[in-house]
Amino acid sequence: MVSINLLPKDSAPSKNELRFASAINKIAMFSVAVFLLICVFGGGAYFILARQLQSANDDAQRLSTSVQSLQSSESSLILIRDRVQKAQAALNSRISEGYFDKHQKILSLDIPGISFVSSTVDSGKSVIELEISGSASMASLFSTLLADSQFSSLILEKLSYNSLTGYDVTLQVY
């Protein structure tokens, strides 16, 4: 069959025009494809992520409910932590007790001829006064105290002698 073109020759598109029209068509098809891809993948991702967020929110709700059901345990824990910190501060400031323990240690040595007279303790002072009947007892006391590493400092504050009662010894004990 013979192809007959009745249109005038100058109205026929040129090669460049045909190429341009083809390019426009390709761009149109490509942009539609891109739009569809964005719709499919973007929309899909949006849907999936929105579900994940919803799931995370549901988890948070469930966990919050569980935590709130244990509120009494939580308040006990917070209370214990608060009180323990304050108790620790109070216990750490026990200085006199440490001095008094050292006085007790001296009294518990049970050396014959030594008797207790007085004990004075405060945060900066630790003094014990003893009556010692003879020099042998006194030597025994001092040798024992000097050998004991529990006493970091022993200061002989006063030493006097009375023929009736023996030695009167006042010691600063730290």
Added chain:
Amino acid sequence: MKYNKYRKLVLPAGVALFMIVGSVFLANFLYTRITQILAETAQQDTKNNILEGRLATLQALSEDIKEGANAVTFAIPDKNPSVLILNQLKSLAGDNNILLENISISSQPLAEETGLVSYTISFEAQASSTQILIDFVDGLSSVTPIINISTLEIKSGLASDVTATLGLMAYSAPFPEQLPALEEPLVGLSPEEQSVLDTIQTFTRPEVFTSGDPATQVVPRENPFFLEF
């Protein structure tokens, strides 16, 4: 005539333009929303992790936690502990046959960072021997409310009796008023805190208050920590 040649291109060009503009707007919209959702999900996951940690910590707490709370409440009460201290002194003195005299109590605020209010209790004690008095003073360090010896002077008398003048310090501090926010992590007691708690639990509590659980005696509770003796 010439423009008729391009009439067929108007539709594909219009579609292309619409799709390109539409794609840009849609992509921008989805990108913004997805970024926002990802950020919200990440934030929610972080909160959930904290909540899970908090829940695990609370579930791991033993039933003894209530007993621990009871013990520390006696150790550092929220109000003036003088009545409890007097109860303990009376009890200790009774156990050791000691006579207490000239008891006086005063209170003074301590350093603010510790939140403690201290109370000075002074009195004189008389016993028949030094050892009895020593046992009495020793006993003071293992009772609740916590008592610290401020000053102590023991003197043996001419007779066999021994007298002591004591200045003691006791403490109180207001209870915490609120629980930490759910978003804040919660951990159990550290070994040091557990050690202090164990020590406090060995202390002797005032006798008249040990039979009941003070935590269950107050209705309504003003806050979760409000425990009244």
